[in-house]
Amino acid sequence: MMTSSDKMDNSMETEEESMESNEFEKTKISRMRTLVERQDPSSKEVDDFTFRRFLRARDLDVEKASAMFLKYLNWKRNFVPNGSISPSEVTHEIEQNKMFLQGSDKKGRPIAVLLAARHFQHKGGVEEFKRFIVYIFDKIFSRLPPGQEKFIIIGDLEGWGYANSDIRAYLGALSLVQDYYPERLEKLFVVHAPYIFMTAWKIVYPLIDHKTRKKIVFVENKRLKTTLLEEIDESQLPETLGGTLPLVPIHDS
Template sequence: MDMENSVGDSETSDGRDEMEKKKVGLLRALVETKDPTAKDVDNLMLRRFLRARDLDVEKASMMFLKYLKWRHAMGYTSETYIQNELAQEKLYMQGRDKKGRPIGVAFPCKHNYSHRDLDEFKRFVVYSLDKLCASIPEGQEKFVIIADHKGWGYANFDIRGYVAALSIMQDYYPERLGKVFLIHVPYIFWTAWKVIYPFIDKNTREKIVFVENKSLQSVLLKEIDENQLPEIYGGKLPLIPIQESSY
């Protein structure tokens, strides 16, 4: 019986793969007629946009063409233009989880909306996502984030900044987030969460894990080997600011 189920699962998986492959071809044909620069992207990128729209070729094409237009306008962000954001050292990148996905560690308590320029913050988000994606090894497509809210307060609640960051990640980097661990979450954060939640799409919501303080180390070690976990969480790696990361 187990063998029959295994064969059935394999056939189902093969069927899904073939359907995806066919739809990626349809998506490529559609977007290349509307923007010739689409020829420069690989099938894996097109597949991510397709999956983000539940394999709907028309919706995926609109999403992808919007991405191309945005990327042409945005370009790739230089550290020169985000010095204020980098100086706050609120994002680090070090280690990989057990699936090989790079790990980013964010400290929202270091983000103060009264001292930020929104355009610079958006560029910082793009810079950070580009660097995380560039560090993803062959055979993997996603990264993991540990968002440490220790010390977070209302001075750090930046609704415009949070929504902008969510929009950039969800609209232009689909299927790149593997999981985000929200840790050391203070009680006052839940007020902010109610405001932010409606802006989080279904796919992203499914990747968010709230971790209780008492089970923090065990939860993280289940996903990340000790020699890849930051020292501050009981691991062996030092935290390295994202701009100094060698990835």
């Protein structure tokens, strides 16, 4: 039987390990900052939290994380030259009224809800869809409380059919999440997934990296509310999923 003294010793060991880990990360961040700033002076404006996310995405490998971050800076300069995406750049996506932002989980992480059956290909194409993803992320990040860096997505596939299947858009979103917004997604709950969705899923799944795969949870219909309530209070769930909040379109949030 573990005594109170044993518990205290374990607690102290855990605290010491945590402190050592933080110091180790700080050293890595410092090395990464030096390496990146040498190649792109604009990175001097970037905070340590951002460097840490890219480091963790590459298992604290400074060289790999630096290459990933430099690629991100170049992409942002070209894809988001004005620093943000305006609603006028994603009009077709907004018209579909498929993305909502409301509430937060028990740790204060913002919750975004996607109604996937409302997504259809349009003349704006994949490029507008990718701009919409950036637009969404900026909205979500503006809702992050101090000390929090991650968010939750609930992807509701009720009514999804082949007309909604858009593999190029799915791959575009996946690339953005993995390459340019690492360590931002805490969890993606996939609910009401129809059997026919698995055809598209089999195409996308092999391209999802190991870290992202662990964040994707397919929720059984019979355990839907129970599973969501493990991490989200009922008062923060949308009415469509058994909660009390009305859906708020992300462009109105």
